[in-house]
Amino acid sequence: MKQLVEDITKKALFKLFKSGGISKGPKDLPEFDVSRSKDPKFGDFATNAALVLSKELKTKPRDLAAMLINSIDLESTDIERCEVAGPGFINFFMKPNCWYNRLMLVHEHKDRYGHKKELSGPRVLVEFVSANPTGPLHVGHGRGAAVGDSLVRLLRAAGWNVDSEYYVNDIGNQMNILGRSLWFRFRQLQGEEIEFPENHYQGDYMKELAVEFANSPETQQIRNLDEPECILLASRYACRRILDGIQEDLSLFGVSYDKYFSERYLHESGRLQAALEKLKQLGKAEERDGALWFFMDDDQDEKDRVLVRATGEPTYFASDVAYHTEKIERGYDLLVDIWGSDHHGYVPRVKAAIEAFGFPSDRLKVLLVQFVNLIRDGQKISMSTRSGEFITLREVLDEVGSDAARFFFLTKRSDSHLDFDLDLAKKQSSDNPVYYVQYAHARISSIFRIAQEKGIDADYTNADLNILNLPEEIALMKKLSDFPDVLSEAAQALEPHRITFYLMELAELFHSYYHDNKVLTEDAEVKKARLFLVEAIRLVISNGLTILGVSSPVRM
């Protein structure tokens, strides 16, 4: 809808240019904005075009605004009238019947309302969570999962061609420590008196895994193997089982992936070696002190970084170089990575690698998700996978449920710190904002259910929408007509939380309307029109909640 107003403004600019009123056409002028007006007295939409362009056109803003208004042919548009306001804004007042047309669009497209019809955005790969398979997911991962998964759903709705991926660090030092951890627990289980190393994975889940391991067919092979082979076996076993658990937790959280990408594959397929060779050929990498270094330009990163250690082991960074270039070579225009903010120092490095391979560094967008502080009894709980002290995502899901947890994570921008108060989340479960939105959906659903139970005719086809002329009804129709704009802007900004706030605002308008106005009234025509409106609200709430990965209950 904003686009519509923008087009009309540009058309007016062009007309003014042709008639000699201004010296430049829209193509030679800077971009301007169209925004939804906050206050009804400023109309429905406003543009700052005259303010932005006045300097370039050497005309006073208010004069330019007046000239623009005169160049708009109102007859052929949805605009009733325009006004110059304040320093030079143009306020647009829409014709009332245009809201009825928008309302009909909701019914026309149903669960696709707000979505782009065809694939129009870039081809993008969203990578998120990617936690090392060394232990269960904790709450911090849950935030990344909620943001990432909702972003995927949002981008798809906006017509982008999206794949999602989980990068599995299934090789390297951590896997070795994981294998040793399981191996030691296993031997302890066999009655051996050995001390468990402090820097290994202490969590109780490793003890449980050891029991499982002892009963698995794998252990049959052990007596024929020497210890390093046993540790490798244990490592593979632990990795596989822990990853199973992670997938299970994610699935409970409503999160699924198109692909789990194995780091081990990068090593074993030779892709890692090939990437390093290419860097050497390009003169971006060279051996020094027995290690292989990536040379950083001054504007890329503060210092050079090691790709292969003197021991011959490639670093995590080496894998990332190979992984990200591989992703681009798979044909993605845009890579979106969602990382914990503690990895932020890593961004310049990976961007530099992408540049080295001849791609623009803005092919990669990294969304940094800040840490979640867990609060219990007013105290911060510190978490560490290594020490085994953490609250798992699973525990939180069992306590507050997937809907509440997802919604909670998505009521905040991802780059701000977040306190997750467990007691509050539990206690608040009845007045958590998620229920406010879901309740609106349930209420509407129950209107239709009650109608059916009581044998009331709830058919709203051929409703006369002109009956919907209460200010609250107009406000609701305007809100519904915003949804496609909100969706595409949220996608553009990679900010799924905007959908959350939109839904809370829509629910607020609905609850207030519902309280004051009966839908199933005696007047058959009024009933029809209101049912039509209310069903559209239900559809939009449901569409929005689906993007957030939250359910739309029909009764609560």
Next chain:
RNA sequence: GCGCCCAUAGCUCAGUUGGAUAGAGCAACGGACUUCUAAUCCGUAGGUCAGAGGUUCGAAUCCUCUUGGGCGUGCCA
């Protein structure tokens, strides 16, 4: 030391990419259930947008500095 992120109501957070009078939810106070669900609604109160400069028609938003917090600064992941 250097780098990145953050600071908005008592608390938890939004703020449409620089727009008009800074908004919600909790918590507080006062009202509304004989009604399609009170998990709701209506109202009151709550602010030096951390502080100081600067940029311009216009700043919570952009720039500089200061203060306070988080994180990073490994041939760890």
